[in-house]
């Protein structure tokens with residue numbers, strides 16, 4: 001039987017969230033400890049646990065069909081892969097940071113400087129695009145320590161909360177781009193694998209849509225229903241059911257997470273009572 005080969009990070013920041021996503025998609029992985037390859041028991045899928053930095057080229061070369069990987073790694077490896085979905089976890093940015101004591105005068109500040117990074121291709125492309133002559137000093141980890149020990153004048157690395165920069169007396173001065181975990185695929189999959197990928201993406205999209213929406217139940221008197229329906233238009237339209245108490249209704253709808261608190265305020269102002277908010281497990285529009 002044909003199986004879709006999926007690469008996920010062996011250990012590190014993406015490993016747990018990637019496995020959790022597959023689990024939420026209803027895919028069970030027979031995961032023996034220390035196994036580098038595992039089969040799904042209820043979906044034609046094989047998981048390969050690989051080093052992050054190796055994944056982009058494995059996808060490009062067709063060693064694996066798809067992968068869950070940080071978009072920053074795809075950019076750094078200049079891999080020819082198809083980006084299919086933004087998965088919403090491992091959000092970070094690739095930025096330039098300099099010692100707090102320095103005054104940043106704009107990108108020209110970087111002229112002639114030495115910049116420590118684990119992302120040499122990303123940095124060199126950026127320097128070239130901005131006509132900056134600077135030296136990339138490549139180190140594989142703990143990049144933030146470099147200016148403090150005299151190894152470099154600045155760094156180019158991943159920033160998330162900013163706490164590593166802060167602890168090392170650095171300040172972020174320029175963001176090259178933002179990144180999240182993405183689903184990528186080899187661009188030349190055959191028909192059978194493409195169909196399996198479609199099925200996998202259908203499930204992932206249902207999980208992602210559910211995460212950014214909430215199911216809302218509330219009670220309202222009849223004369224408030226119109227206004228409440230305007231606040232909560234739902235996927236197609238809200239469900240309205242009579243309560244046992246005359247003149248009162250129960251209204252059910254779906255609201256986007258980003259509009260959630262704003263909507264709750266508007267609902268209360270419109271006369272809604274007994275508002276319940278429930279997470280959605282899967283959402284198929």
Ligand SMILES: Nc1ncnc2c1ncn2[C@@H]1O[C@H](COP(=O)(O)OP(=O)(O)OP(=O)(O)O)[C@@H](O)[C@H]1O
Nearest residue numbers: 012013014051052053070072073090091092158160
């Ligand atoms: N502090 C962070 N917050 C959020 N996401 C991050 C953070 N640091 C890294 N990431 C994301 O997680 C990915 C994996 O990072 P991680 O540090 O686990 O692996 P790595 O050291 O880049 O790779 P390898 O598996 O080769 O050791 C990064 O490429 C980036 O997309």
Ligand SMILES: O=P(O)(O)OC[C@H]1O[C@H](OP(=O)(O)OP(=O)(O)O)[C@H](O)[C@@H]1O
Nearest residue numbers: 141142157158159160161162163164165
């Ligand atoms: O802005 P923050 O929330 O502090 O996160 C940024 C830090 O996280 C990553 O390092 P990681 O912990 O993955 O260590 P590594 O260098 O060993 O990969 C990254 O390389 C930064 O050092």
Ligand SMILES: [Mg+2]
Nearest residue numbers: 012013141158
């Ligand atoms: Mg890291």
